[in-house]
Amino acid sequence: MIKRIGILTSGGDAPGMNAAIRSVVLSASHFDIEVLGFYHGYNGLIADNSKIITSEDVDSIIQLGGTILKSARCAQMLEETGLIQAATTLLKNKVDALIVIGGDGSFNGLLSLQQHWSGKIIGIPGTIDNDLDGTDHTIGFSTAVNTALDAIDKIRDTADAFERVFIIELMGRHSGHITFNVGIACAAEQVLSFENFTKGSEQQTLQDLAKDIKAAKANHHHSYIIVVAEHLWQGGVNKLAEDLSKVSNIDCTACVLGYIQRGGSPDAKDRITATKMGVAAVQGLLDGKSGYMVGEQNNSIAYLPLNLAVKHTKTVSDSLVRAQDNILALTAKR
Structure with missing residues (x-):
């Protein structure tokens, strides 16, 4: 009883x-x-x-x-x-x-x-x-995705106005569920998460991003959004922006959405x-x-x-990962 x-x-x-x-x-x-x-x-x-x-x-x-x-x-x-x-x-x-x-x-x-x-x-x-x-x-989870999506839609306005590259860090600890769902929903040009990034491939990733950003600019894309899972890049998105600038002389703006994703109605x-x-x-x-x-x-x-x-065996849907990496990402179209 x-x-x-x-x-x-x-x-x-x-x-x-x-x-x-x-x-x-x-x-x-x-x-x-x-x-x-x-x-x-x-x-x-x-x-x-x-x-x-x-x-x-x-x-x-x-x-x-x-x-x-x-x-x-x-x-x-x-x-x-x-x-x-x-x-x-x-x-x-x-x-x-x-x-x-x-x-x-x-x-x-x-x-x-x-x-x-x-x-x-x-x-x-x-x-x-x-x-x-x-x-x-x-x-x-659903609210966090929508909160991040709303924020990135606003960032996109500024990115378009200044024709800038923005690198945006999303929460999720060691899970890419938020990153992939938000990345696809906001039409990010690139999604970097645990599901499609391998530690040790940093230099290749930088080169691929630089090549893709330059091609996008040549094709008159006004803005370029990269969403990144937290804890993915050593030093975070500020370091990623710095590394990308060193490799390609591309000016990037880093943005950490942080705890805004945990609040709200x-x-x-x-x-x-x-x-x-x-x-x-x-x-x-x-x-x-x-x-x-x-x-x-x-x-x-x-x-x-x-x-x-608590075993953490649930992964991001393969269909989301494949859709982003093989079809939706700009690199997939070249």
């Missing part, structure tokens, strides 16, 4: 986390289950910084970015003393099940907690990186996905599920063991 569910948001914030919190609270209320929210991720769990969340508390949060529970990294969850304290808090507050909204680090913490606490656990994938297995999209897709996953998390707990992540596959709810969800 589940009488009280704990919930927290952990790691990097993602648009739609509030929608997921709302969904969990309303679903739990439907079954007369209390929801205890812990603030600042696992830090609040360890410090017992919590509050009962009611339906009134989530009445007008679905449209808000960020998370009303706040979020944080928590190094203490990597130590046994931190795990024991977290388990003690859950026992003290008579929490029967814990729902964590976050990414792989958050889920690894949830798995480690099982060593010291026997309650049920469920993960909801909330990360803009879209790098968790077992779900087509994570909460926040979630789009409809993220609100709906988060709502469905929140309901599924509560329903899964009532059905006896524990140690799972709620996902969505082919528009249907799916449950994947947490230890498999």
Whole structure:
């Protein structure tokens, strides 16, 4: 019998986390289950910084970015003393099940907690990186793509006006999902990501880019946009712009979009996905599920063991990579 569910948001914030919190609270209320929210991720769990969340508390949060529970990294969850304290808090507050909204680090913490606490656990994938297995999209990914797309469309206006080359860095940690989706949607002339770039090929890449940019200019292309995945180029896009200038004397402007991609009101897709996953998390707990992540596959709810969800085997669609590299990139046309 589940009488009280704990919930927290952990790691990097993602648009739609509030929608997921709302969904969990309303679903739990439907079954007369209390929801205890812990603030600042696992830090609040360890410090017992919590509050009962009611339906009134989530009445007008679905449209808000960020998370009303706040979020944080928590190094203490990597130590046994931190795990024991977290388990003690859950026992003290008579929490029967814990729902964590976050990414792989958050889920690894949830798995480690099982060593010291026997309650049920469920993960909801909330990360803009879209790098968790077992779900087509994570909460926040769609909004992050649209936010970056809107920013690059504006940059394109300036690039056209000055006939400039812009190199734009996109988030994703070590995943190219944002980079490829945004790159194709904004009609970038080049997309550089982990899926089509090999470490050690820097000089060849610079030469290819220089040749292509010069050919584009000769064909009267007014602007040239290169989108690059973060952590791809040693030194980042500022170094890439510098390297390209040295190789070819091409003047490039580097732009790091950064945390703008994590903020803002979630789009409809993220609100709906988060709502469905929140309901599924509560329903899964009532059905006896524990140690799972709620996902969505082919528009249907799916449950994947947490230890498999964090394996990072999900890759960018081959069709996107092939389309960009073989057809859409300017180099492919020459």
